[in-house]
Amino acid sequence: LAAHVIVRREPYNAEAPLAALGEVPTPVGTFYVRCNFSMPRVDVRRWRLSVDGALERPLGLSLADLRALPARTLAATLECAGNGRTGFAPLPKGEPWELGAVSTGVWRGAPLREVLAPAGLDSGAVEVLFEGADHGAIESGDDVRFARSLPRDKALHPDTLLAYEMNGEPLPAQHGGPVRLLVPGWYGMASVKWLARVTALAEPFRGHFQAERYVLDLPGALEKAPLREMRPRSLITGPAGGVLSPGVHKVRGVAWSGVAPVSRVEVSVEGGGEWLPALFLDEAQPYTWRRWELEWQVRRPGRHVLRSRAIDAEGNIQPEAAPWNRLGYANNAVQSVVVEVRE
Amino acid sequence: LAAHVIVRREPYNAEAPLAALGEVPTPVGTFYVRCNFSMPRVDVRRWRLSVDGALERPLGLSLADLRALPARTLAATLECAGNGRTGFAPLPKGEPWELGAVSTGVWRGAPLREVLAPAGLDSGAVEVLFEGADHGAIESGDDVRFARSLPRDKALHPDTLLAYEMNGEPLPAQHGGPVRLLVPGWYGMASVKWLARVTALAEPFRGHFQAERYVLDLPGALEKAPLREMRPRSLITGPAGGVLSPGVHKVRGVAWSGVAPVSRVEVSVEGGGEWLPALFLDEAQPYTWRRWELEWQVRRPGRHVLRSRAIDAEGNIQPEAAPWNRLGYANNAVQSVVVEVRE
Numbered sequence: 001l002a003a004h005v006i007v008r009r010e011p012y013n014a015e016a017p018l019a020a021l022g023e024v025p026t027p028v029g030t031f032y033v034r035c036n037f038s039m040p041r042v043d044v045r046r047w048r049l050s051v052d053g054a055l056e057r058p059l060g061l062s063l064a065d066l067r068a069l070p071a072r073t074l075a076a077t078l079e080c081a082g083n084g085r086t087g088f089a090p091l092p093k094g095e096p097w098e099l100g101a102v103s104t105g106v107w108r109g110a111p112l113r114e115v116l117a118p119a120g121l122d123s124g125a126v127e128v129l130f131e132g133a134d135h136g137a138i139e140s141g142d143d144v145r146f147a148r149s150l151p152r153d154k155a156l157h158p159d160t161l162l163a164y165e166m167n168g169e170p171l172p173a174q175h176g177g178p179v180r181l182l183v184p185g186w187y188g189m190a191s192v193k194w195l196a197r198v199t200a201l202a203e204p205f206r207g208h209f210q211a212e213r214y215v216l217d218l219p220g221a222l223e224k225a226p227l228r229e230m231r232p233r234s235l236i237t238g239p240a241g242g243v244l245s246p247g248v249h250k251v252r253g254v255a256w257s258g259v260a261p262v263s264r265v266e267v268s269v270e271g272g273g274e275w276l277p278a279l280f281l282d283e284a285q286p287y288t289w290r291r292w293e294l295e296w297q298v299r300r301p302g303r304h305v306l307r308s309r310a311i312d313a314e315g316n317i318q319p320e321a322a323p324w325n326r327l328g329y330a331n332n333a334v335q336s337v338v339v340e341v342r343e
Numbered sequence: 344l345a346a347h348v349i350v351r352r353e354p355y356n357a358e359a360p361l362a363a364l365g366e367v368p369t370p371v372g373t374f375y376v377r378c379n380f381s382m383p384r385v386d387v388r389r390w391r392l393s394v395d396g397a398l399e400r401p402l403g404l405s406l407a408d409l410r411a412l413p414a415r416t417l418a419a420t421l422e423c424a425g426n427g428r429t430g431f432a433p434l435p436k437g438e439p440w441e442l443g444a445v446s447t448g449v450w451r452g453a454p455l456r457e458v459l460a461p462a463g464l465d466s467g468a469v470e471v472l473f474e475g476a477d478h479g480a481i482e483s484g485d486d487v488r489f490a491r492s493l494p495r496d497k498a499l500h501p502d503t504l505l506a507y508e509m510n511g512e513p514l515p516a517q518h519g520g521p522v523r524l525l526v527p528g529w530y531g532m533a534s535v536k537w538l539a540r541v542t543a544l545a546e547p548f549r550g551h552f553q554a555e556r557y558v559l560d561l562p563g564a565l566e567k568a569p570l571r572e573m574r575p576r577s578l579i580t581g582p583a584g585g586v587l588s589p590g591v592h593k594v595r596g597v598a599w600s601g602v603a604p605v606s607r608v609e610v611s612v613e614g615g616g617e618w619l620p621a622l623f624l625d626e627a628q629p630y631t632w633r634r635w636e637l638e639w640q641v642r643r644p645g646r647h648v649l650r651s652r653a654i655d656a657e658g659n660i661q662p663e664a665a666p667w668n669r670l671g672y673a674n675n676a677v678q679s680v681v682v683e684v685r686e
Contacts, residue, residue, distance in 0.1 A: 006683065008645040085614075086648055089663040089676060093615035096648045098681065271428070271671070272436035302351040305429055305439045320432040328614070333432060338441065340349065 004033065007095050011035035011136075012174065015100030021237045021254055022291060024282070025075065025167050026103035033174050034080045034101065036146050036209070037136035040194050044170075044178045049115075049162070053129070053199035056120030063178055066162060069110040074159060076184035076287040077104040077256045078191060079230050081214055084322075084331035092328030099235055099335060102256075104288050105175075107182045109163035113156045115198070121152075125200040128155035130181050133194040138208050148192050148214075149205035150183065159184050159287070162195065184287035185258035187227050187330075189214045217326035230258030232318045233332040234265050234292070234310040243340045248297050251278075256289035257312035264311040265292040269304060278308065298341050306337040347376065350438050354378035354479075355517065358443030364580045364597055365634060367625070368418065368510050369446035376517050377423045377444065379489050379552070380479035383537050387513075387521045392458075392505070396472070396542035399463030406521055409505060412453040417502060419527035419630040420447040420599045421534060422573050424557055427665075427674035435671030442578055442678060445599075447631050448518075450525045452506035456499045458541070464495075468543040471498035473524050476537040481551050491535050491557075492548035493526065502527050502630070505538065527630035528601035530570050530673075532557045560669035573601030575661045576675040577608050577635070577653040586683045591640050594621075599632035600655035607654040608635040612647060621651070641684050649680040 004014035012035050020030045044063060051059040080101035082094055112128070132146040154160060163182040164171050171177035176193025183190035189209065215224035234255035251269075255262045261284035266275035281291040298304060309318040322331045347357035355378050363373045387406060394402040423444035425437055455471070475489040497503060506525040507514050514520035519536025526533035532552065558567035577598035594612075598605045604627035609618035624634040641647060652661040665674045 006645055006685070008643075013645075086679060086681060089679075090616065091611070091614035091648055091650065091679065093613075096614060096646050096681070268434070270436070271434035271439060273433065300351075302349055302356075303439050305434055307434065336429060336432075336434065338429060338439070342349070 004030070005100055007097060011038050013095050015098060016103050018100055018235060018237050019240055021100070021103070021235065022252060024104055024291065025106045028167055028169065028172055028175065031103040031105060031175060032080065032101045034188060035134065037134040039173060040133035042133055042173070042178060042194055047178050049179065049195060050197040051115060051119050052197070054122040054125040054202045055116070055200045056122070057118065059115070059119050061115065063164065066110050066115070066164060066179065069114045071108055072111055072158070072161060073106065073108040074161070074184060074287060075104060075106045075285065076182060077102065077230070077289045078188040079233070079256070081187040081189055081227050081329045084333065085328035087331050087333055088324050088328050092326060094328050102235070105166050106168065107161060107163040108165035109161035109179070109182060111158050112160045112162055112198070113158060115162060116156070121200055122202070124202050126152055127201040127204055128152065129199040129201050129205050130192040130195060131197040131199070132192050133196045144208050146192065146209055147205070147207050148190055148209055149201060150190065154183065185229050187214070187230055187258070189227070213327065214329065215327070216329060218323060219326070227329055230256060231330055231332040232257035232259065232262065232310040232312045232316045234308040234318060236306055236308050236335055236337045239306070239337065239339055241337055241339055243342050244298070246299050246301065246341055246343065248295055251294045251296050251306055252291070253308050254289040254291050255308070255310035257310060257316060259316055260313040261286060262290050262310050263313045266309050266311070267294045268307040269296055269298070271305065275309070301341050301343060304339050304341060306339065307334050309334050347373070348443055350440060354381050356438050358441060359446050361443055361578060361580050362583055364443070364446070364578065365595060367447055367631070367634065368449045371510055371512065371515055371518065374446040374448060374518060375423065375444045377531060378477065380477040382516060383476035385476055385516070385521060385537055390521050392522065392538060393540040394458060394462050395540070397465040397468040397545045398459070398543045399465070400461065402458070402462050404458065406507065409453050409458070409507060409522065412457045414451055415454055415501070415504060416449065416451040417504070417527060417630060418447060418449045418628065419525060420445065420573070420632045421531040422576070422599070424530040424532055424570050424672045427676065428671035430674050430676055431667050431671050435669060437671050445578070448509050449511065450504060450506040451508035452504035452522070452525060454501050455503045455505055455524070455541070456501060458505060459499070464543055465545070467545050469495055470544040470547055471495065472542040472544050472548050473535040473538060474540040474542070475535050476539045487551050489535065489552055490548070490550050491533055491552055492544060493533065497526065528572050530557070530573055530601070532570070556670065557672065558670070559672060561666060562669070570672055573599060574673055574675040575600035575602065575605065575653040575655045575659045577651040577661060579649055579651050579678055579680045582649070582680065582682055584680055584682055586685050587641070589642050589644065589684055589686060591638055594637045594639050594649055595634070596651050597632040597634055598651070598653035600653060600659060602659055603656040604629060605633050605653050606656045609652050609654070610637045611650040612639055612641070614648065618652070644684050644686060647682050647684060649682065650677050652677050
């Protein structure tokens, strides 16, 4: 198993090594981990989910209750909204993620709508709030839980799951087990881990992790836009840099977009703007990355710079540079890999 | 001797390894090498410099003639105008320099004014042109020599040298020997290597390497500004990245500016904008970098991002990001070094 690349020990935050991302799904021990607070200890046998708020019948569900509901299995790529933060200048505060805060898992769980149906969601419920069991002090000094809301439509989407399995195993604690929310296509913060409570809201939620974090705070902008869908991005997973011999090499990577399936990946092998189309190794799927490769024939000894960009079915192109924002989110800028070709 | 980091074998272009830059002067075999064309073979015994153009008495000088003139020795940092090009997005054409195309040498030679005095420069001479012995095909298909001009005032400055020694030895071939121009404070392209001819001009020179290269081609700008003085910049030469143990570490580097002496270096050890003053190990000198260091006490395991910035005596601050330009010059953006602290 490829080890994590540690970003912070406590709370635990760790990246996947890029070279390990060609394996699909990403193994549980390699899959990136983002924790806002210390990992809560959740007793699986005693776990109960409270479902309350703007609905007719508040519920409490055990894990067995959840597992008894109709289930859905889907593959989904999750990316931390702060992935790539170290590429921003000036460097914003926050976890200094390089590029490995992204991974792909196969998730199984009950669609949230299956849980909400018997509860009878009020017609006036505009959002659904999700609270994790994790909590801690924020800058104000207040102790808060990690909590995020979804708009009603997204909450009721059949692919929004209460997931209890990852890659065919019970969801591990570091990935939010026993149960996490899974919001495929969105940045990872939406997929609340260690899920403890689901509350239907008649008013939009304005908590810390909704209104003060995970928003795009752009210089000069009047409003802070909430982060939702992952922006189109590709990564080169090999070569990782270093020395290659002259000849034919495969440049390999992954590409994803939460907005629409990735329809094209292009690779540049030198400065100046020429982009070559890569081949896909996977079919387009709604929520997961596609692996791609390019045969690169290189004769000239010396330094070469490899770059890739993703283009999605809606025509969104991964940009050369992403807009700087105060909290350092959504940096989907094109990556550079420098290699030396030597006899 | 620390080996070069090769960027291109032919023509030969190579960086200095950053870890080797703490040594002053930079050893001859470590000092970065920039060649626009194949290195010319110059026979030292037959070398003659033609001095002609808008002056009263054209001259021809042998190396012995040059060495017989009053000499000057000075330390000067030279930086390639394309240093840091790989940090620009989109990546421009041109040699993909990372950060090591900068070095400091001790140069000895005759001030150009000592050569021009007996030749009797015309009062109408506005520039002096310098031609190297190196030549080759450019994009147009023409075969041209590497040639650059200086404004009259800069050409006659007492520190503008015809240098024949580097670090106390005869100037080596790869650094432009037997004789190169040395224009301290300016980007390296001004210090024409393998000097063959000096011509006084009554009109400004508009050759390829003057008007089409080594100019700042900014999007939307009406004119291309010529590159001259090196912009303020600092580099972290250690730690180089990788793993450190918790405790006290020295962050070390160099800082220079061709505009004015460096008066301050600041170091950031995390995102968010706090800058700590570094200590200088060298006095301020007009043309050379100053070594600096900062004692950094680090306890928290995990990833840390080190950055530094130079500020010169005229108040110019090394920027977080430098303006993108079509040819990829003058990228003096702040560098980031990512380290992991581990017990």
